[in-house]
Amino acid sequence: MELWRLLGFPHAEEGQPAFTSADVDALRHTAGLMQLGILSPDRQAALVRTWGRSFARLADWQTSLLADVTRERGGDDVDDLLTVAVEVLPLVEELQTYVWRRHLASAASRILTVAGASAVPMAVGFVDIVGYTARSKTLTEAELVDLVEEFEDACADVVIEHHGRVIKNLGDAVLFTCDRIEDAARVALELLELAEDPDEPFPDVRAGVAYGDVVERLGDVFGPTVNIASRLTSIARPSTVLVDEGAAAELEDVTGLELHRMRRTSVKGYARLQPYRLRRSD
Template sequence: MERGAIPGMAVEDLRNGWTDQDLAHARIVARLRARGHTLERIAEAAREGRLAYGPVEQILPGGEERMTLDQAAEATGLEPDLIVRIWTALGLPRELDRLSRSDVEALKHVAAALAAGLPDEAFLQLARVYGQALSQIADAEVRLVHLYFHVPLMREGVSSAEIAERMQHLARDLLPLATPIMEHVHERLLRHFIEQDVVGHMELDVDDEEHLSGRVRTSVAFCDLSGYSRLTEEEGEEQAFSTVERLIEAVQATLPEGGRLVKTIGDEVMIVCQDPGALVDWSVGLMSFFPDRPRPRIGIHYGSVLYRDGDYYGRAVNLAARIVARASGGEVLVSGDVVDAVRGKATRHLRFENIGEIKMKGFSRPVVLWRVAAAEQ
């Protein structure tokens, strides 16, 4: 306190008691000290307002009475080992002997979901998806508020106490809005994917053996920017990334019915779609949005993939990734399996050019590739 580690707090203030904000700052100081930071360095960071985000923690649940893992198991009816697996799948901190009342209430919802008939393995996969998605959301919320709210206040020279107060007010205003927004988006997307699943079962041949093993037959596309590394060197990271953002926005805005953006990795986008013809159509059309360098390139394969934890794995995915690596900017390359799947359908507006058998890294047999473009009018 005397060294300024807790802003605005002096020894004589102890007579009047500690405020919630003081206690929150004290917890932050204790954590930073445990990580080896000196009081002088902590005090400097506090004066600069860099620790002002910390007191927001006190308006979040989790500070109440704690329970042990065995107590949680008794309260929920879940086996301790299953609770550990669920907690790990969700990616939550492994503080299983310090579970809060709200943690236990959440586990009761899990127990109800399992009691309703959802298999343990299915729930664990859902838990991994929930954990990964919500971790990304929470990380984005913190980082974006930091970049667009916290840092500007520091640059303006606002006092650390005022920054902390503004941050708390912002959190109190925004947190109650996050849940209903996410609930609405979840319900809308759930309705969409239920519709897609029903349509998919009607239009595609269902292989019972594949479905029982967690496999689905779908088309997989990878799309990235040709020459992205060189663009980064020539134009700088921010300019290059703005091009990536434009690509991702174009993909999201134009995806065909039934198409889904699975993930982005750097400048690369992975897409799945049960209808290979629609995915090929979309890929050729996407090129018209990027007439100038750097242009996207796309590789597509159609086959059986393993579905786990909201993602797709297996030979078909690996092959699609290899195919895009063989494409040039502005090109759409597809495997022979894609051509076989769309043969006889309405593809007169497209031109398919057989470019021969290509040896792919990691694959024992060459793969026949086709270049697809819009047919000349």
């Protein structure tokens, strides 16, 4: 039952049918991984919880997509949805396995490069939609979904183009990392320029970028560098990129970029945070 709870499924009352042979197989595979030493009790909880959260969001999105396709085909009930699902899900399952294996290979290559290090230096950036709360009140549900999806898609394209990784989407913000601070700086600046293009639907944004040691765990990132990037974003003015001292030191001699030292400021957890405004050189 503990694994069931960690996966995010509702509690099953005693005597209520809730499990199938597939659940038994899953428990058997889990026991096998524990016997091999791959999963310890603490790792098991963290991994299962991450699976539950990730697949719950993916399942919600896929079900909404299948429902839209069903309606477009003239269907309007659960049986019609199941008919479409039987046709589509085997293909989706194969594609998910393919994408997972590609990401697994990429992650293994990256992690083995820094094997043995508890924390590694990298650039962390946040990009935040300006005035999201006020704007969301004036949009329909469909318009709000379009805004967020266009924002996330554009961010992902720019981050990947500059050799970075999107760590997670936070509704009105995106958290990303890059191994090189120069790449992270160009991501932030390019997204600001995208917002300024009148032909693009990309919303007005602001960004914060920090450089320093970062701890990676279960696809997420932790540590003071992440916190500082978040704080910088919170104090950045619209259409502005702020970086910390670590990033500024690394970017000082980069051609095409310009740094302006700003007044120290007090934010949560940091009494005298030193921000720098980052711009392209004229």
